[in-house]
Amino acid sequence: MATISLKNLTKTYGKVEVIHGIDLEIADGEFVVFVGPSGCGKSTTLRMVAGLEEVSGGEIRIGDRVVNELDPKQRNIAMVFQNYAIYPHMTVRENIAIGLYTQKLDKAEKARRVENAAEILGLTKFIDRRPAALSGGQRQRVAMGRAMVRDPAAFLFDEPLSNLDAQLRAQMRIEIKALHQRLGSTIAYVTHDQVEAMTMADRIVVMKDGHILQQGRPMEIYSNPVDVFTARFIGTPSMNVISSGQAGGEFGGDGGTPVLLGVRPQDLHVGPDAGEGHALSLSGPVTAVEPLGPETLVHFQLGDDTVIGTAPATEIPEVGSTVTAHAGRAHLHRFDAKTEKALERR
Amino acid sequence: MSSVTETPGTGLPMSRINPKAIVRWTILFIGGVLMVTPLLYMFSTSLKTPGQIYDLRLIPSAPTLANYMEVLREGDFMRWFINSSIVAVVVTASNLFFDSLVGYTLAKFKFRGRRFVFIAILSTLMIPTEMLVIPWYLMSAQFGWLDTYWGIMFPGMTTAFGTFLMKQFFETVPDDFLEAARIDGMNEFTIWWKIAMPLVTPALSALAIFTFLGNWTAFFWPLIVTTSKELYTLPIGLTSFAVEQAIRWEMIMTGAALATIPTLVIFLVLQRFIVRGVMLAGLKG
Ligand SMILES: Nc1ncnc2c1ncn2[C@@H]1O[C@H](COP(=O)(O)OP(=O)(O)OP(=O)(O)O)[C@@H](O)[C@H]1O
C-alpha cells in the first residue's frame, strides 16, 4: 500500500490542455472517488497515474517514488477497466493468474493466491470457465481478482460498474467497499455516478473541465458545496437553484444584490406551513408527481423554472393543483449570482 | 430452409414456399454443381485404366487404384510433394508471424511515418507478379539463390495483402486488453504474442488458408527459379509429368487428386477457427 501524490499535474493533447494543474494527496489506504461530468478529465488523470498516458507537466508520486517516467509495470499498481478487459481466450483461473505475471513465485504459491482471490470474490465455482460463459457481474469480479492477487501499491478503477444493471451495481458497490475495508488498500476510483461517489468514498474529488472544484468527505460536500455546479452534481434529485428574486423575502446579498438560492428537494417540504417560521416558502402549480414509496417527489412550476419538493407518502397532490413548499433557513445555500460560488461555508 | 415450415399431416405447405427462395436455391445448386464436377471427374479419371479415360461415365466401370500405386512408386512424385509441403508450410508460417507483427505495429502504435509505411506497403499490391519476376530472377542469380528452396520461397515470405489483413483485424482489438496487459507487467512482444494474437485467430486462420493454397498451387515463379527435377514443386512436377508421359491423363489426374488432399485437410482443420465474435466475450456483457 502507498500514498499517491499529484503536484500541478497537467495534460495536453497536441495544443489543447485538458488537465489544468491538479494537486491532490491520496493517503495510504484511502478510498478516493473522482466524479464529474463526461469529458472533465477523470480518466485522463487516472491513466496518467497508471502510466498509460504520458504526463505533460507536474509530478506524480506513488509512495516516495516519482513515477512520471516509469512504465506501468514498474509502478506496481492494478487497474480495473470499464470494459473489464479480461482475456476471452483464458479461463478465470488464467485471467486471475495474469495479475501475478511479474511476480517470481513458485507454482503452488501462485495457485494458492489465485484460488484465494477467487474464493473471496465468489468465483470458485467458475474458476475453469472462460469469460464467454460468465455474467457481466462475474466478469467484473474476475477483473477485480486479477487486480487483487498482486497486492499492489494502489488500485485504480475507471467506471468499473457502469456496464452493470442497477441492482448488480448496488451489490458490487457494497462488495468493493467491503474489499477495501478488508485489504486496507489505497484506491482511486473514477465514476460519473454520484451515488457511487457518496456511498463508497472516504473522500470525493469533484472535477470539471480539467480542474478540481472541490474535495472532501461525502457529507461535507453534500452539505457544503462550494458552487452551484457541485451542489447540483452531488445528491439526487439535483438541488433546486432559484434566484433570490423568485423567492421573495430578504435573501439578497450585501446591499440587496440578488443571489442564487439553493435548496435540496429533500429539504423542501410540500404541505401546509406548520407555523414554524420557515425561511422560504414557494408555491406553484404541480406539473408532475413521482411517488417513490416512503415519500413523493412533487415537481411544481415557479416562474419559468421547475422546482422539486417532497411530500409525505400519504399526501400525494393532484397534478394541476397548487401547492406550497417550505424550507428552514438551515437548509438554504446561497451562491453569488455571477460567479456561482457559495457565499458562506457552514 | 427457414422459409419452409412443415405442418403436421399436410407435408410441405406449397403456399409457404417463397419464390425468391426457389430462385436462390436453384442458383446456388447450379453453382455448386459447376464447382464440384471437375473435382469429381478428377477423382473418377484417377480410378480408370488408360483405356477407359475417354469413357465419360462418372463412376468407372472397373475402378482401380493402380494409378495411385504407380504415381507413388515413381520416385519423383513424393519428392515434389515434400518440396511443395516445405515451401507452403515455411512461407505460411513466415506470413503468419511477420505479417501480423507488422500489421499489429501499424494498427496499435503511433509513430512518425506510420501512414507512409502503410501506404508504401499497400502500393506494392498494385504491381503485378509478372513485372516482379525479372528483378526477382536477377536478384536470385546474383545472390546464388537460383534452384534453391530459399529462391522459391523468398518473394512470398511476407505479403502486403497479409499485412493489410492483419492490420485491419488488429484494429478491432480493444486497447483496453493491451493496456491491462501492460499494467500486469507484460512486455510489448509478449502482449502481441499472448494477448493480441489469440484474439485474431479467425484472421490468422484465413491468412493461413490463403497463403498455403497460394503457395501450394504456385506455378509461374517456381517454374522459373528451379531447374533441377529434385527441386520441382508439385505443379511443376505434374506438368513435366504430362509432357514426358505423352499425356497420360489418368496419371495426371491421380497426381492432382493426391495434391488436393493437403489443401482439403488445411481447410477442414482451420475453418472451425474462423468463428467470429470470440473477442467480444472478454468485454462488457
Ligand atoms: N487521445 C486524445 N486526444 C485528444 N483529446 C483527448 C484524448 N483523450 C481524451 N481527450 C480529451 O480529454 C478530455 C478528458 O477526457 P477523459 O476521457 O479524461 O474524460 P472523462 O472525465 O473520463 O469522461 P467520461 O466520464 O466520459 O469517461 C476530453 O475533453 C477529451 O475530449
Ligand SMILES: [Mg+2]
Ligand atoms: Mg472516462
